[in-house]
Amino acid sequence: MTEGTPEATTAAGTAWPTTDDPMTLDANAVAGMLQDAFGAEMTAAPGQCAHCGNVAPIGTLIAYTRAPGVVLRCSVCAEVVIRIVETPDSMLVDARGAVYLQRSRRG
Numbered sequence: 001m002t003e004g005t006p007e008a009t010t011a012a013g014t015a016w017p018t019t020d021d022p023m024t025l026d027a028n029a030v031a032g033m034l035q036d037a038f039g040a041e042m043t044a045a046p047g048q049c050a051h052c053g054n055v056a057p058i059g060t061l062i063a064y065t066r067a068p069g070v071v072l073r074c075s076v077c078a079e080v081v082i083r084i085v086e087t088p089d090s091m092l093v094d095a096r097g098a099v100y101l102q103r104s105r106r107g
Helices: 027-038
Strands: 024-026 046-049 055-057 062-064 070-073 080-086 091-094 098-101
Touching: 024 027, 027 062, 027 070, 027 080, 027 091, 080 098
Parallel strands: none
Antiparallel strands: 024 062, 046 055, 046 098, 062 070, 070 080, 080 091
């Protein structure tokens, strides 16, 4: 944003997530974790946000990685799409913010 202009906000009044924020990355930064969770390379796979309907590659989601797990938010509406938490015994994946995540059957 330029000086003197208001920061863009979501409908909930929070600032839009961007990869300019030092606390965020794009989901390509967690490609290995996504591959472990889904058994395939997922950053180019399309998914649809359940909140705003945006369809885009999973790699375009905004990743918040400085927490006990990873939170992936929609790059359009900033709502949570996927949460991933790793424990010593398992990986927990919550994708209720996605209408779908499309994984190709091809190698």
